[in-house]
Amino acid sequence: MVERRSHAPTIVDVADQAGVSRATASRALSGYGRTSAATVERVRRIADEIGYRPNELARAMRAGSTGTIGLVVIADFTNAFFDRATKSIVDAARKRGYQVLITNTDEDPDVERGAIETLLDKQVDGLIVFPSATGHSQHLEAGNLGGRPLVLADRRLDDLGVTMVSTDDYSGTREAVRNAVGLGHTRLGFLITAANITGHTMARPLALISSVRDRTDGYAAGAAEAGIPPEDQVWHFSEDVPESSEAAVAEMLDLASPPTVIFTSNNDMALSVLKVAGSRGLAIGREVSLVTVDDSPWAAYMVPGITVVARPVEQLGELAVERLVAEIESPGQAAQDIQLPTQFIPRASVADLRTPAPGQ
Amino acid sequence: MVERRSHAPTIVDVADQAGVSRATASRALSGYGRTSAATVERVRRIADEIGYRPNELARAMRAGSTGTIGLVVIADFTNAFFDRATKSIVDAARKRGYQVLITNTDEDPDVERGAIETLLDKQVDGLIVFPSATGHSQHLEAGNLGGRPLVLADRRLDDLGVTMVSTDDYSGTREAVRNAVGLGHTRLGFLITAANITGHTMARPLALISSVRDRTDGYAAGAAEAGIPPEDQVWHFSEDVPESSEAAVAEMLDLASPPTVIFTSNNDMALSVLKVAGSRGLAIGREVSLVTVDDSPWAAYMVPGITVVARPVEQLGELAVERLVAEIESPGQAAQDIQLPTQFIPRASVADLRTPAPGQ
DNA sequence: GCTGTTTGCGAGATCGTTCTCGCAAACTTG
DNA sequence: CAAGTTTGCGAGAACGATCTCGCAAACAGC
Numbered sequence: 001m002v003e004r005r006s007h008a009p010t011i012v013d014v015a016d017q018a019g020v021s022r023a024t025a026s027r028a029l030s031g032y033g034r035t036s037a038a039t040v041e042r043v044r045r046i047a048d049e050i051g052y053r054p055n056e057l058a059r060a061m062r063a064g065s066t067g068t069i070g071l072v073v074i075a076d077f078t079n080a081f082f083d084r085a086t087k088s089i090v091d092a093a094r095k096r097g098y099q100v101l102i103t104n105t106d107e108d109p110d111v112e113r114g115a116i117e118t119l120l121d122k123q124v125d126g127l128i129v130f131p132s133a134t135g136h137s138q139h140l141e142a143g144n145l146g147g148r149p150l151v152l153a154d155r156r157l158d159d160l161g162v163t164m165v166s167t168d169d170y171s172g173t174r175e176a177v178r179n180a181v182g183l184g185h186t187r188l189g190f191l192i193t194a195a196n197i198t199g200h201t202m203a204r205p206l207a208l209i210s211s212v213r214d215r216t217d218g219y220a221a222g223a224a225e226a227g228i229p230p231e232d233q234v235w236h237f238s239e240d241v242p243e244s245s246e247a248a249v250a251e252m253l254d255l256a257s258p259p260t261v262i263f264t265s266n267n268d269m270a271l272s273v274l275k276v277a278g279s280r281g282l283a284i285g286r287e288v289s290l291v292t293v294d295d296s297p298w299a300a301y302m303v304p305g306i307t308v309v310a311r312p313v314e315q316l317g318e319l320a321v322e323r324l325v326a327e328i329e330s331p332g333q334a335a336q337d338i339q340l341p342t343q344f345i346p347r348a349s350v351a352d353l354r355t356p357a358p359g360q
Numbered sequence: 361m362v363e364r365r366s367h368a369p370t371i372v373d374v375a376d377q378a379g380v381s382r383a384t385a386s387r388a389l390s391g392y393g394r395t396s397a398a399t400v401e402r403v404r405r406i407a408d409e410i411g412y413r414p415n416e417l418a419r420a421m422r423a424g425s426t427g428t429i430g431l432v433v434i435a436d437f438t439n440a441f442f443d444r445a446t447k448s449i450v451d452a453a454r455k456r457g458y459q460v461l462i463t464n465t466d467e468d469p470d471v472e473r474g475a476i477e478t479l480l481d482k483q484v485d486g487l488i489v490f491p492s493a494t495g496h497s498q499h500l501e502a503g504n505l506g507g508r509p510l511v512l513a514d515r516r517l518d519d520l521g522v523t524m525v526s527t528d529d530y531s532g533t534r535e536a537v538r539n540a541v542g543l544g545h546t547r548l549g550f551l552i553t554a555a556n557i558t559g560h561t562m563a564r565p566l567a568l569i570s571s572v573r574d575r576t577d578g579y580a581a582g583a584a585e586a587g588i589p590p591e592d593q594v595w596h597f598s599e600d601v602p603e604s605s606e607a608a609v610a611e612m613l614d615l616a617s618p619p620t621v622i623f624t625s626n627n628d629m630a631l632s633v634l635k636v637a638g639s640r641g642l643a644i645g646r647e648v649s650l651v652t653v654d655d656s657p658w659a660a661y662m663v664p665g666i667t668v669v670a671r672p673v674e675q676l677g678e679l680a681v682e683r684l685v686a687e688i689e690s691p692g693q694a695a696q697d698i699q700l701p702t703q704f705i706p707r708a709s710v711a712d713l714r715t716p717a718p719g720q
Numbered sequence: 721g722c723t724g725t726t727t728g729c730g731a732g733a734t735c736g737t738t739c740t741c742g743c744a745a746a747c748t749t750g
Numbered sequence: 751c752a753a754g755t756t757t758g759c760g761a762g763a764a765c766g767a768t769c770t771c772g773c774a775a776a777c778a779g780c
Contacts, residue, residue, distance in 0.1 A: 008507075011736065023759070027739090033759090054481065055481070055483060055735090055736050057417055057736075058737040061417055061418060061738095075446075075450075077657070087437075100463075103460075106451075118459060122417070122459060271658065275661040278661060278662075296437070297437065297438045305638075371768095372767095380729075383731080383768085386767070387768095387769090393729090394726090396729090399728080399729085418768090421735045421765090
């Protein structure tokens with residue numbers, strides 16, 4: 001039963017066995033020109049019998065499109081962001097008949113540049129890029145993309161004039177601060193991820209990626225609205241490695257009057273708070289309050305549940321694919337800057353410091 | 361500066377501008393035949409100037425290999441398994457000069473079959489498959505793979521005679537049971553993921569995927585060694601959805617004499633224990649003990665830390681790529697069945713029920 | 721100066737498709 | 751039955767690269 005030929009059957013094999021030409025075989029299988037019903041039936045039967053499957057490489061060569069999109073992500077476990085985004089993108093692409101070539105950059109701009117070149121060389125029809133936090137973005141300019149469309153996900157790069165899909169972290173973070181202040185917190189800590197930082201620092205780095213900038217601005221707006229003066233806030237910028245963020249948390253907690261609530265810009269930072277607080281026997285939601293960005297099952301089911309700003313990650317991935325495919329299939333669309341709404345989810349990790357109402 | 365041509369420059373453009381033939385241009389760029397130094401210099405300069413990049417599709421057509429491997433995974437967030445495995449595979453592949461075409465099956469065997477067909481059609485050089493828990497595996501037989509190598513990851517399928525990379529969940533789970541019994545636990549609960557289950561059941565399903573079977577066998581061996589009789593054990597099989605596993609946990613905890621420790625076969629199940637116990641005000645590590653398979657940052661940093669059987673997921677991914685690439689680049693290697701060691705990590709989620717030693 | 725070898729390069733095939741053309745046979749129509 | 755139209759099919763080009771040949775020119779040796 002198994003074909004003995006060293007190579008997979010091609011359309012030539014089908015044509016030969018059906019006693020017709022390549023052209024007729026192709027017509028019969030694709031059903032486009034004029035072919036007699038008998039020929040169609042015979043060719044299809046033989047194709048079935050010998051297990052012919054068209055070589056998509058050859059098809060792509062002829063058609064000029066591969067049905068493949070390139071995905072350049074930044075893998076990070078604890079945020080479950082890579083996970084959720086990748087899955088939603090892969091699934092959304094498959095539903096639309098596209099396959100996904102995936103590369104991970106780990107925030108390394110050189111890897112990002114190289115990955116994009118490789119993907120373009122492999123003739124992807126378009127790209128979804130989670131741009132790395134560091135480095136220039138020349139390699140993302142239209143002229144360097146061979147006319148193939150690009151959608152930026154998660155992080156905005158304003159000068160590229162390209163479609164971007166991100167989340168409204170500003171509003172979510174602002175609401176989170178409002179909520180904590182409403183519960184009586186007056187000394188706030190803020191732990192922020194930033195690249196190009198060695199160790200951690202309280203000085204604001206020159207450039208922040210858009211998502212972190214939004215969170216920072218949202219936090220600042222919330223604090224300002226609530227009337228929390230700068231001297232009652234501690235900001236720490238840290239690179240996204242445990243040693244650095246843990247040191248930042250430790251330093252915060254060592255202050256003469258430490259913050260009663262710590263906001264973290266992602267789950268890596270939040271886990272560092274969990275770890276350092278845990279090692280000191282400080283209970284989250286009692287001695288130390290915690291709010292972070294990005295929801296996850298463990299944040300929801302831990303005791304206490306972690307108060308979070310939830311981002312619609314699946315929707316982000318899905319929309320990135322939808323916009324990219326739209327641009328691939330009908331070029332010349334106007335670039336869009338889409339910001340999806342976030343959701344503030346209060347749980348028990350922020351203590352209620354207000355004086356209990358009389359009668360309670 | 362930017363080329364105005366509608367299409368990307370090809371080797372014909374390079375050849376024309378250099379005043380040589382395609383053949384000479386190709387030789388100059390790839391450096392294989394005889395070409396004068398002057399010609400090489402001129403061709404390379406022109407290729408640089410016009411931004412020529414070889415079309416990998418055309419190259420692949422001629423060469424018969426694409427430098428691409430297909431990855432078929434099962435996305436699941438809470439286990440961080442998809443995450444870690446995917447990242448390690450993508451990174452390991454890139455290091456060896458391969459790109460990864462990724463598909464997610466969500467355990468759907470039809471999707472798996474279709475995905476593999478599509479990947480083969482796209483002429484991947486080989487496949488890494490995390491086989492779905494259900495359905496047959498005919499589509500994975502050598503005859504249906506067009507001679508392209510396959511490595512099975514995470515789950516073993518014994519009748520395929522193909523290289524498999526998995527983890528030794530048997531030993532890890534057995535040690536976990538030993539440990540809990542050593543701490544004085546005598547009534548054990550076991551919550552197990554299984555496909556083809558509607559809701560949950562205490563009856564053992566007909567077929568279990570190898571990883572879950574290993575965990576089940578390891579658990580059983582540990583319990584037998586420790587002399588825990590069947591009547592002091594509660595087994596619940598559940599499909600991997602929250603409603604089902606939560607109901608199973610609730611039922612366990614509602615027993616007249618509930619288990620003092622619950623073993624779960626993955627993190628989804630563990631989170632259900634966390635959720636249900638939390639909603640009843642039962643503290644993990646005190647009123648209810650918990651052990652699960654797969655480590656993660658949250659499991660480590662939660663209070664109490666969760667006792668786990670840690671699996672070397674990155675190593676698994678890396679090894680799968682290594683074996684696959686070896687088979688691609690020098691076919692005819694003997695199939696291997698590799699089981700990587702797991703590590704039991706005791707933390708605070710298992711209560712010490714032993715009578716304190718006198719003097720303590 | 722004649723034969724023999726090296727050097728540099730181009731013509732053309734090849735990978736597996738799709739699709740445009742043109743041609744002959746089979747029909748239709750008056 | 752001649753003229754026009756439809757039908758079915760094959761030859762060959764194209765996508766963009768690589769690589770095998772073979773052919774000239776340049777060089778070597780005697």
